[in-house]
Amino acid sequence: MTADKEQKLYEPRVRVRIDFAYDGGPFAGWAKQPGLVTVQGVLEEALAYVFRHPIFTTVAGRTDAGVHALHQVAHFDVTQGSWEQLPGRSQDAPAVALRRKLRGALSRALADAEAQLGVPSRLQGYLQQAITVSTVEQVPRSFDARFSALERSYRYLLEDRVAERGANPLTRLQAWQINGSLDLGLMNAAASNLLGLHDFLSFCKPREGSTTIRELRELTFTRRADGVVEAKIRADAFCHNMVRTLIASLVMVGEGKKDEAWLISRITSPVRDSQVRLAAPRGLALAAIAYPPASAYKTQSEKARNLRTL
Numbered sequence: 001m002t003a004d005k006e007q008k009l010y011e012p013r014v015r016v017r018i019d020f021a022y023d024g025g026p027f028a029g030w031a032k033q034p035g036l037v038t039v040q041g042v043l044e045e046a047l048a049y050v051f052r053h054p055i056f057t058t059v060a061g062r063t064d065a066g067v068h069a070l071h072q073v074a075h076f077d078v079t080q081g082s083w084e085q086l087p088g089r090s091q092d093a094p095a096v097a098l099r100r101k102l103r104g105a106l107s108r109a110l111a112d113a114e115a116q117l118g119v120p121s122r123l124q125g126y127l128q129q130a131i132t133v134s135t136v137e138q139v140p141r142s143f144d145a146r147f148s149a150l151e152r153s154y155r156y157l158l159e160d161r162v163a164e165r166g167a168n169p170l171t172r173l174q175a176w177q178i179n180g181s182l183d184l185g186l187m188n189a190a191a192s193n194l195l196g197l198h199d200f201l202s203f204c205k206p207r208e209g210s211t212t213i214r215e216l217r218e219l220t221f222t223r224r225a226d227g228v229v230e231a232k233i234r235a236d237a238f239c240h241n242m243v244r245t246l247i248a249s250l251v252m253v254g255e256g257k258k259d260e261a262w263l264i265s266r267i268t269s270p271v272r273d274s275q276v277r278l279a280a281p282r283g284l285a286l287a288a289i290a291y292p293p294a295s296a297y298k299t300q301s302e303k304a305r306n307l308r309t310l
Helices: 003-009 039-051 080-084 094-117 184-194 242-254 260-268 294-305
Strands: 013-022 068-079 131-139 151-159 196-199 213-223 229-235 284-290
Touching (some): 013 080, 184 242, 213 242, 229 242, 242 260, 242 284
Parallel strands (some): 068 284
Antiparallel strands (some): 013 131, 151 229, 151 284, 196 213
16 A cells, blocks of 8 residues: 555545435436446546545435435545545635536536437437535534434325326326326325334335334325325335335225225234335435434434334
8 A cells, every 4th residue: 555545544534415406217216236327326426526536425315216306415425635625726615616516527427327328419418407416515424314314204296187187298207197086085094094103014125134113204195286196205214115105005095996994904914915016206206304403413323223113
């Protein structure tokens, strides 16, 4: 190891938080995957352009292919020297300089993504602004984008009576189209039974070594002025496929294919079986992530890492 590399190894490091949003439609989800265009892959490519070395990010919530984010949070670490060199000759603070430089770097990385996806020349620029960074800030090393979060909120859009009225071309890529009519009264009444701390195994794809126990704090359906049904879902955390399975299950209730008693049985006697289905990913968007004050980052991270029981 050279002296320069050894010095960088022991140089103090800075933790950086990035708040951003993205249109998940063109991407194969958040997580990097060989040969696929992903949000993490594009973001880390842009960060590597800026810092001139690989950057590895940790995200608040991994999204599936086609799922959007109105608010997403990630963190990464860089050396103190790299952070302080960001402004160059400008008088900007490092965080301001990084946000400014990321605009150009993301534009370049998204152009690379277009080439990888084979976007036709007439649609050049299709992916521009598909990822936008709202804020950048230096945070304490105790901050963890994933484990420091207190809760996460999702939004899901549904368009019903499509067989009768046809799909709205302006919302067809952000909403799940349902042929029949949805009874929101039945859906909201059934959803109220799911609130609280439960084992959501019936609505999750379990991962080895993790729990499916979550505290669901909000799940409501309202019809907007444009006729689109908007669901709001909030919990301390979500397990894999939980939101899309909850939505699909409640749609079956709203269509009259299942009743409230069936849904209650799914939560009182949790089991993973073939009765559930997944709502379309295009209707789902990560809407907000809440964090405690900086003084509580470490405590919240330790609490979130604990394997919960009922």
